Amino acid sequence: MQEYDVAIIGYGPAGATLAHLLAQCGLSVLVLERESAAYHLPRAVHFDAEVMRVFQWIGIAEKIEPLTALHPGMRFVSAEGDLLLDWPRPQGEGPQGWRANYRFHQPDLERILREDMAARPGVTVRTRCEAFFVEDQGERVEIRFEDMSRGKVEHVAAKYVVGCDGARSLVRRYIESGMEDYGFHERWLVVDVILNADKPELGDHSIQYCVPDRPATYVRCPGMRRRWEITVKPGEDSAEIARPERVWELLSDWLGPDEAVLERTAVYVFHSLVAEDWRKGRLLLAGDACHQTPPFMGQGMCAGTRDVANLYWKLALLCQGKVTGAAAEALLDTYESERKPNAREYIQTAVRLGGLINTAGTEAALRAALPSADGSARMESIAPPIGPGLGIGPKAGRLFGQPRLADGRRMDEVFRHQWVVVAEADLARGLALPPGVGLVTTETSNAAEHLARLGARATVLRPDRHTLGGADTPEALAALIAAILPNPIPLPEPEMV
Numbered sequence: 483m484q485e486y487d488v489a490i491i492g493y494g495p496a497g498a499t500l501a502h503l504l505a506q507c508g509l510s511v512l513v514l515e516r517e518s519a520a521y522h523l524p525r526a527v528h529f530d531a532e533v534m535r536v537f538q539w540i541g542i543a544e545k546i547e548p549l550t551a552l553h554p555g556m557r558f559v560s561a562e563g564d565l566l567l568d569w570p571r572p573q574g575e576g577p578q579g580w581r582a583n584y585r586f587h588q589p590d591l592e593r594i595l596r597e598d599m600a601a602r603p604g605v606t607v608r609t610r611c612e613a614f615f616v617e618d619q620g621e622r623v624e625i626r627f628e629d630m631s632r633g634k635v636e637h638v639a640a641k642y643v644v645g646c647d648g649a650r651s652l653v654r655r656y657i658e659s660g661m662e663d664y665g666f667h668e669r670w671l672v673v674d675v676i677l678n679a680d681k682p683e684l685g686d687h688s689i690q691y692c693v694p695d696r697p698a699t700y701v702r703c704p705g706m707r708r709r710w711e712i713t714v715k716p717g718e719d720s721a722e723i724a725r726p727e728r729v730w731e732l733l734s735d736w737l738g739p740d741e742a743v744l745e746r747t748a749v750y751v752f753h754s755l756v757a758e759d760w761r762k763g764r765l766l767l768a769g770d771a772c773h774q775t776p777p778f779m780g781q782g783m784c785a786g787t788r789d790v791a792n793l794y795w796k797l798a799l800l801c802q803g804k805v806t807g808a809a810a811e812a813l814l815d816t817y818e819s820e821r822k823p824n825a826r827e828y829i830q831t832a833v834r835l836g837g838l839i840n841t842a843g844t845e846a847a848l849r850a851a852l853p854s855a856d857g858s859a860r861m862e863s864i865a866p867p868i869g870p871g872l873g874i875g876p877k878a879g880r881l882f883g884q885p886r887l888a889d890g891r892r893m894d895e896v897f898r899h900q901w902v903v904v905a906e907a908d909l910a911r912g913l914a915l916p917p918g919v920g921l922v923t924t925e926t927s928n929a930a931e932h933l934a935r936l937g938a939r940a941t942v943l944r945p946d947r948h949t950l951g952g953a954d955t956p957e958a959l960a961a962l963i964a965a966i967l968p969n970p971i972p973l974p975e976p977e978m979v
């Protein structure tokens with residue numbers, strides 16, 4: 483039986499990104515996907531700087547960036563048109579080395595992910611192949627799937643299986659995970675249109691219409707694409723409301739049938755769920771398989787990308803035999819313990835925003851919706867730390883920025899999949915580093931501003947660019963360095979840049 487390091491079930495953005503990352507670390511990867519081609523219509527329309535940084539690692543950031551749209555922010559307005567809550571987004575390059583937010587067309591992203599996979603050694607992609615059986619046999623997992631193009635059942639094995647197989651995940655059933663329910667389950671009509679000609683009065687902001695009778699969302703997508711999401715009321719028929727005549731009636735406040743074509747109309751139930759168990763033995767979940775969010779923060783695909791960024795290097799260390807035995811189990815356990823609280827925080831905030839949209843912006847709902855309830859009608863993007871796992875002290879588990887090196891390059895371009903020490907120059911002098919660990923100092927980069935944001939004189943960064951901790955003394959820094967695990971991709975010599 484053919485054996486791979488990792489089998490990924492599901493070839494959406496999370497599965498494809500994970501396959502790229504694992505292959506970059508030298509692992510053999512099988513991707514099984516039931517459909518013959520990527521879904522041709524948009525679903526996710528927004529991602530943030532943290533996600534763009536992951537796209538940078540796999541070499542697609544420069545390809546997707548020209549296809550994205552600028553994103554000034556989101557506004558919540560009342561039925562009377564009053565601004566209830568403003569959520570502006572910083573413009574220009576931010577701490578992650580990229581803009582804070584991007585609007586995109588999901589089929590563009592999937593095309594790029596798949597085109598580049600063709601040139602990625604180590605990845606086998608099997609489309610029209612439906613997995614129907616996985617069995618953790620202790621040392622490996624057996625997977626059975628049907629190749630639907632040939633009507634043939636095949637058996638393969640993998641050291642680990644990751645279910646990136648969406649809300650109805652097969653792998654989640656094998657894990658037998660229940661779901662934590664955050665109480666939001668609503669039907670919304672999603673309408674994607676392509677304008678015939680520009681209509682600047684629609685604006686570039688996302689707008690949440692907090693209209694009690696029919697809450698709705700408008701999102702400006704790249705080019706001539708625009709999206710509306712409109713509440714379906716209890717008792718309304720999903721098929722009836724998705725008919726073109728009815729859709730145009732619902733859109734009539736914004737545009738008419740002579741101004742655009744309908745690209746897609748579909749009724750979705752937006753859920754707020756987190757899987758109780760993200761792992762059982764060698765079976766793991768990522769993306770919608772382990773969390774589903776209402777869309778009001780545009781964070782659905784982002785969460786899946788964060789999952790795979792947290793997971794890939796841990797799987798690489800295990801598959802390469804660099805972490806074994808009880809340490810391997812403990813390392814794999816940190817995937818759920820770190821990721822779940824972060825995913826939960828985004829979902830709970832999205833549910834609160836949904837509450838604001840649905841209750842027409844009453845004072846109480848406005849206060850409840852604000853992540854930091856300071857009374858102002860302005861909110862900022864949240865950046866919840868990951869939960870407890872690897873790391874030392876209160877500065878562990880923060881997403882660190884991406885310093886620009888003196889030659890203008892971004893840090894991760896130089897230290898791909900490496901651990902990196904970032905330190906004030908005087909703390910860095912004479913440091914003895916394990917092989918392959920990078921060193922970035924305040925002398926040769928703009929690390930000072932990133933360290934100031936963390937509130938430490940030095941830090942150690944994991945391959946996913948979360949902090950292992952902060953240090954202000956040589957002793958504290960030495961303790962962090964002692965906790966570094968081997969690199970997923972070994973570098974011959976540590977570099978000081």
Ligand SMILES: O=C(O)/C=C/c1cccc(O)c1
Nearest residue numbers: 528688699701777778779780
């Ligand atoms: O731009 C954002 O931050 C959010 C975008 C978005 C996308 C889809 C649906 C929504 O309610 C919001």
